[in-house]
Amino acid sequence: MNKSMKKNIRHFFLLTAFAAGTIHLVNRFIDFTASMKNILKTENGNFFDWKNGKIYYTRRGSGTPVLLIHDLSPLSSSYEWCRYAKKLEKQHTVYTIDLLGCGRSEKPYLTYTNYLYVQLITDFVKEVIKDAPTAIATGSSISFVTLAENMNNHLFHKIIAINPPMPEKFNRTPSNSSTLKKALLEVPILGTFIYNVKTHEKNIQKLFYTEYFNKPQLASSKMLDAYYEASHMNGSHGKYLMASIEGQYMDNCILHALKKLSIPFYVVESRSNPDSVQIVTSYAKQSSMIETAYISNVKHLPQLEAPDKLAEVIRMLFEREEK
Incomplete structure (x- = not known):
């Protein structure tokens, strides 16, 4: 090997090391700045010492228990319920939870699976709530809630699915x-950088404006900051959950569980979703225990965009059941 080739190889490794060091510093800077506003405080909540990590939760109000479960995303946290929970506290004991890998809860390096969350929700209900709550879950989180009920008959009093x-x-x-996507996201420096690009403030804003809210002007800067902060709490370790989601490790068939339901199950679907009729029809045909309703002029997160409207739709569903 001649001197010129050795020099080129040395330069290549130096440049590679410099690039890796620079990306690492950028990653650290993003983690630091994302939490500067400290919107997601922990002082008003508690931690459940679960076997796979500490789980942040809150308990407010008094009355029959309600468990609010946010959408399954490293951007999400129980902040999702901050406006709707207040409407329940006068009549219910309201529990909110940051799922493992999300928000203020721990974000361990492991493969996240549907069954992992089945275990988490089951243990949380049995060890913390100690009674059968009404569970209200957003989006994909309805899968492990449904399977938890299937494995533990009457773990819940009722289940409400918001935009599943x-x-x-x-x-x-x-x-x-x-x-391959999962493996790439789990790479220490490069994977973290990819995660930080995906969870950039502009991408979160775009998500709110196109998928989460029907009226983008209702998405406050505080909401956007809370989602950005949630994605970077405990470093950028939310990438491990994102890796498992993109790796399709979170999916598990729920059709058999829906057919075996023995408790009321409600589906609230946004009319803004072009597939809403197909989704509602698909759930309704699985079991006579399933009731459905539409909610208008909102998108994926009615609990943040229009909590009064969501409360009214759920109230009407409950009244329909009593008749």
């Missing part, structure tokens, strides 16, 4: 391409 996807959507297994 098609039940058939959960019947997927990891593929070669999805497994």
